[in-house]
Amino acid sequence: MSARVGVVTFPGSLDDRDAQRAVRLAGAEPVPLWHRDRDLKQVDAVILPGGFSYGDYLRCGAIARFSPVMETVIDQARAGMPVLGICNGFQVLCESHLLPGALTRNDHLHFICRDQRLRVERTATPWTSDYTEGQEITVPLKNGEGGYVADERTLDALEAEGRVVFRYLGRNPNGSRRDIAGVCNEAGNVVGLMPHPEHAVEPLTGPTTDGLGFFTSVASSVMRKLVS
Amino acid sequence: MARVVVEVMLKPEILDPQGQAVQRALPRLGFEGVTDVRQGKRFELELDGPADEAALARVRDMAETFLANTVIEDYTVRVEDAGDTPDLAAAAPAGETAQ
Amino acid sequence: MARVVVEVMLKPEILDPQGQAVQRALPRLGFEGVTDVRQGKRFELELDGPADEAALARVRDMAETFLANTVIEDYTVRVEDAGDTPDLAAAAPAGETAQ
Amino acid sequence: MSAPRHTRPGPDTVERAAATPDTPQPWAELGLKEDEYRRIREILGRRPTGAELAMYSVMWSEHCSYKSSKVHLRQFGEKAPHSDALLVGIGEQAGVVDVGQGYAVTFKIESHNHPSYVEPYQGAATGVGGIVRDILAMGARPVAVMDPLRFGAADHPDTRRVLPGVVAGIGGYGNCLGLPNIGGEVVFDPCYQGNPLVNALCVGVMRHEDIHRATASGPGNKVILYGARTGGDGIGGASILASETFDDAKPSKRPAVQVGDPFQEKLLIECTLEAFREGLVVGIQDLGAAGLSCATSELASAGTGGMRVDLEAVPLRDSSLTPEEILMSESQERMCAVVAPEHVDRFLALCEKWDVIATVIGEVTDGDRLEIYWHGEQIVSVPPRTVAHEGPVLERPYARPAWQDDLQADDAARLPRPASGEELRAQALALISSPNQAAKSWITDQYDRYVLGNTVLAFPEDAGVIRVDEETGLGVALATDGNGRYAKLDPYAGAQLALAEAYRNVAATGARPLAVTDCLNFGSPEDPAVMWQFAEATRGLADACQVLGTPVTGGNVSLYNQTGDAAIHPTPVVGVLGVIDDVARRTPMAFREEGQLLYLLGDTAEEFGGSAWSQVVHGHLGGLPPRVDLERERLLAEVLINASRDGMIDAAHDLSDGGLIQAVAESCLRGGQGARLVVPDGLDAFTFLFSESAGRAVVAVPRSEEVRFTDMCRVRGLPATRIGVVDGTALEVQGQFSLPLEQIRAAHENTLPALFG
Numbered sequence A: 001m002s003a004r005v006g007v008v009t010f011p012g013s014l015d016d017r018d019a020q021r022a023v024r025l026a027g028a029e030p031v032p033l034w035h036r037d038r039d040l041k042q043v044d045a046v047i048l049p050g051g052f053s054y055g056d057y058l059r060c061g062a063i064a065r066f067s068p069v070m071e072t073v074i075d076q077a078r079a080g081m082p083v084l085g086i087c088n089g090f091q092v093l094c095e096s097h098l099l100p101g102a103l104t105r106n107d108h109l110h111f112i113c114r115d116q117r118l119r120v121e122r123t124a125t126p127w128t129s130d131y132t133e134g135q136e137i138t139v140p141l142k143n144g145e146g147g148y149v150a151d152e153r154t155l156d157a158l159e160a161e162g163r164v165v166f167r168y169l170g171r172n173p174n175g176s177r178r179d180i181a182g183v184c185n186e187a188g189n190v191v192g193l194m195p196h197p198e199h200a201v202e203p204l205t206g207p208t209t210d211g212l213g214f215f216t217s218v219a220s221s222v223m224r225k226l227v228s
Numbered sequence B, C: 001m002a003r004v005v006v007e008v009m010l011k012p013e014i015l016d017p018q019g020q021a022v023q024r025a026l027p028r029l030g031f032e033g034v035t036d037v038r039q040g041k042r043f044e045l046e047l048d049g050p051a052d053e054a055a056l057a058r059v060r061d062m063a064e065t066f067l068a069n070t071v072i073e074d075y076t077v078r079v080e081d082a083g084d085t086p087d088l089a090a091a092a093p094a095g096e097t098a099q
Numbered sequence D: 001m002s003a004p005r006h007t008r009p010g011p012d013t014v015e016r017a018a019a020t021p022d023t024p025q026p027w028a029e030l031g032l033k034e035d036e037y038r039r040i041r042e043i044l045g046r047r048p049t050g051a052e053l054a055m056y057s058v059m060w061s062e063h064c065s066y067k068s069s070k071v072h073l074r075q076f077g078e079k080a081p082h083s084d085a086l087l088v089g090i091g092e093q094a095g096v097v098d099v100g101q102g103y104a105v106t107f108k109i110e111s112h113n114h115p116s117y118v119e120p121y122q123g124a125a126t127g128v129g130g131i132v133r134d135i136l137a138m139g140a141r142p143v144a145v146m147d148p149l150r151f152g153a154a155d156h157p158d159t160r161r162v163l164p165g166v167v168a169g170i171g172g173y174g175n176c177l178g179l180p181n182i183g184g185e186v187v188f189d190p191c192y193q194g195n196p197l198v199n200a201l202c203v204g205v206m207r208h209e210d211i212h213r214a215t216a217s218g219p220g221n222k223v224i225l226y227g228a229r230t231g232g233d234g235i236g237g238a239s240i241l242a243s244e245t246f247d248d249a250k251p252s253k254r255p256a257v258q259v260g261d262p263f264q265e266k267l268l269i270e271c272t273l274e275a276f277r278e279g280l281v282v283g284i285q286d287l288g289a290a291g292l293s294c295a296t297s298e299l300a301s302a303g304t305g306g307m308r309v310d311l312e313a314v315p316l317r318d319s320s321l322t323p324e325e326i327l328m329s330e331s332q333e334r335m336c337a338v339v340a341p342e343h344v345d346r347f348l349a350l351c352e353k354w355d356v357i358a359t360v361i362g363e364v365t366d367g368d369r370l371e372i373y374w375h376g377e378q379i380v381s382v383p384p385r386t387v388a389h390e391g392p393v394l395e396r397p398y399a400r401p402a403w404q405d406d407l408q409a410d411d412a413a414r415l416p417r418p419a420s421g422e423e424l425r426a427q428a429l430a431l432i433s434s435p436n437q438a439a440k441s442w443i444t445d446q447y448d449r450y451v452l453g454n455t456v457l458a459f460p461e462d463a464g465v466i467r468v469d470e471e472t473g474l475g476v477a478l479a480t481d482g483n484g485r486y487a488k489l490d491p492y493a494g495a496q497l498a499l500a501e502a503y504r505n506v507a508a509t510g511a512r513p514l515a516v517t518d519c520l521n522f523g524s525p526e527d528p529a530v531m532w533q534f535a536e537a538t539r540g541l542a543d544a545c546q547v548l549g550t551p552v553t554g555g556n557v558s559l560y561n562q563t564g565d566a567a568i569h570p571t572p573v574v575g576v577l578g579v580i581d582d583v584a585r586r587t588p589m590a591f592r593e594e595g596q597l598l599y600l601l602g603d604t605a606e607e608f609g610g611s612a613w614s615q616v617v618h619g620h621l622g623g624l625p626p627r628v629d630l631e632r633e634r635l636l637a638e639v640l641i642n643a644s645r646d647g648m649i650d651a652a653h654d655l656s657d658g659g660l661i662q663a664v665a666e667s668c669l670r671g672g673q674g675a676r677l678v679v680p681d682g683l684d685a686f687t688f689l690f691s692e693s694a695g696r697a698v699v700a701v702p703r704s705e706e707v708r709f710t711d712m713c714r715v716r717g718l719p720a721t722r723i724g725v726v727d728g729t730a731l732e733v734q735g736q737f738s739l740p741l742e743q744i745r746a747a748h749e750n751t752l753p754a755l756f757g
């Protein structure tokens, strides 16, 4: 038996198939979820993939946040289910207030696609347990609105509580405050980041295979929980 | 039939790269004397009924939960005559805001 | 010190996918009765001098050549009291437009 | 601001047209010539209705009818080499090529030049949208896009308006659609100042059994319009915007700009592919230029001929549109499907699932006419073939221009050459940092190359390589090329060189070239000199395709790219598709392993006509372009493919504009490794470094493979010259100069950001 990891498809989701592939390569079972269904099909964890849900119109993630599937995802996330938001998924999580802060237009105003170095700042989440603290990884980054912002108090609190999960290394690609690339909620089960680990799982198509750890992490976290 | 306008601007403490880019570009284009630029969004909503208090309350709710992300944005709701053509687009005096 | 607001909206005949996406989403969020939504941009410019005719002419020029893409957008220029706080954001009555 | 609007009391019906033969009609305003109007009257046996006139005028425009180019394009079919791989040939929306294992690939390139000059962002965005729908309509899932671009001088203020907008538009649309951008071109030349070229290529993949054609057959089958509502976008665009020189002095002719909605298109893709998968679709057609006029007439014409459409059923964005305008509207993100009655409910349900508006607007009839009704009144009754396929064909006069001889006589060989190592070094650096040769990452960083997770190679590699099957590793490679400077010097050779380069680029990755698409960008066909360039280029391309065994499967012609009397350089852009049985063996361009040996494949002669060196150093264009040797290209490709298959080389990079020095610099930068070069016997350093002789590539050979590799080259008769070794942190040409890699990098990578950042 293997962990069942749901991948939500919103209208305009683009990296959903890639997230499913990454889950499969990590030995878990990908389960497609549809934005109109409240039913999560008994998955153990959920990924909100990258893309341009609803064209990124209004604000990235703003419309997707109100889809039926998100009602259940929000409930389950509060109840402790591992939820990962990648890029657009991160934006949806912020719009849903499952994660603090917001993502704004890149400071240089361009969409940017590049291989990005990151430091893993926290391994105590179901999505990062297979990394070591301080580990440097390189995965693709691709977005137009990836600037992470929050007020100073929130930023201080995130740092103090160890909820900055990833930080950009090298040149800050988008003006994110304090080089923040990803954060988690208080409990640590909900993680969001702008870069795309699902595009770094095969040597042939990614810059590295550094992203695979996300998916092996959740597979083993889920199994550990099921066993205990 | 009424037109309600919702204006959404980034909160003052949030960096506005678009506004800054505009401001930086202005002197190059020969426009001096602009000390700050902020860029925001403007929504024109056509209502199928009158813009009475109940309708405005609904629009405010819409702005609060949906049109603006109040983590980073402020909004303003105001009524415009439905008959407004763009070249008469003076705003009605009634304005309000929430943060 | 004066604040001038430039509002830029897509011309009526131009497709506004953003406005349409917002409109289609509203009923799902429980907001009925909005028959059309158009989304545009709003620029707040702080001038270092008064918003006199000369200054406004410059802003109009700026809007025409830079802030708006007049191939697809219309714009409106109007003055706001510099002291305006967001919660008094009523617009001054003077409005104008160009295409 | 909107296109000609002819308001009249009630629609102009067929009945009324028959009764009022003398009503004056605005055929000239709509771009028709008098004899064309007369022919329409002959076909119909009466005057056309307003709606019919609208349809004929857009469909018989240059853009849609290919009236000036048709007689020349025929060669692509007539001279087409036999190819077992061709499943659908020229004449459909896009050709379809068998790539093995039950997979078929369709690809095509189109232009959106004029609209991108008027409104760079939307023009370029809708260009991508249009070509993607073409590919989708064949039944394929679009899997990648490419964007060959040409702009005016890099430092011209208007280029600063056009380029960032075009790039943002291509990225904005393609990224949002979830299609990786895997390659393209960016060329600057003052000749494109008022006429930038925005070409877009899309490639799609399907199983053989999924191939669909645009045909409406089976009386009783329903015609369903789905996607965006119809608005006043680009009305008259097809006939006016694309067919006449854009001229600021005639603002009234500027049609409303088309605005793209990539989100809507993404939904169209998913919903269309589901409909295919469920077997719900008899025929399908995208709506592009000429909108419903084109879709209904082409569908009906390709079927049995009969179709009835109730135009008032078309969902509108602007309720004031007249029937003529609805027929001409170029609103984006719309498709037309022919669906059997028993599948209509399921088709509509799929559209509902994807939030796509779908409306039954008509049905296939057992007649032979396309009949369109407006609230019950018949406003169109035409034989659809006469609209779609039997438009005018012109034999435009053409003549070799008088200046061609002088241009060719102005030999680049007379240009002063660098006399010292120091001069060579300075000119190499100037070349590498010049806008045309500089890194394009400022542009390509704005494109998503990762989405879909199958991109094996993308820019700046010689060709983009996409994995088609995850299990077997089957993949395709694509490259586009075109050198307007070469084509200006000799359009026949220029077109062949464009093909040769794209072919070579595909082979450099280890893929076997299979088929060709082309976008022919030229000036006004009314100028006999331009028409001669066109005739020469098509003849050159058709002849070369025959030799290389790569049929042209489809393409696009863009004429009237000129300002006043000044035409752009003739710019045939050629796309080549190749297949690679296992993407794991693809050859990248990067020099990565210190100690590997560098071999130059092919012959180097003193060829500087149209070269990057002559442009950058001397601002010169004259003489003859490099000699074309297609047999040599074929041999070079075989060697590159075999070397990849047998693991004999670790890197390969084709030599093209900028010559060897440019290619080696790029491969060094890509791999972060320096190189030491030795000028071979019999060559002077300058020719070695800067000549643009065709049919060449540089490869990096592991020492362990050297004997096997050189033996193979010798047996096959391909000259292979050892020219150096991967080594150190500088690019050194022994006895001449040495350039630190970091200096080259700065020169190469800072140019575009400095211009556009």
Ligand SMILES: Nc1ncnc2c1ncn2[C@@H]1O[C@H](COP(=O)(O)OP(=O)(O)O)[C@@H](O)[C@H]1O
Pocket (backbone or CB within 6 Å): D063, D064, D073, D076, D090, D091, D092, D093, D094, D095, D134, D288, D289, D518, D519, D520, D552, D553, D554, D555, D556, D557
């Ligand atoms: N330069 C060309 N080379 C080969 N085929 C061409 C060329 N230009 C047009 N064609 C072919 O002519 C047909 C009509 O082209 P086109 O009108 O561009 O299709 P669409 O209706 O999709 O725009 C297509 O099959 C196209 O591939």
Ligand SMILES: [Mg+2]
Pocket (backbone or CB within 6 Å): D093, D134, D286, D288
């Ligand atoms: Mg077509």
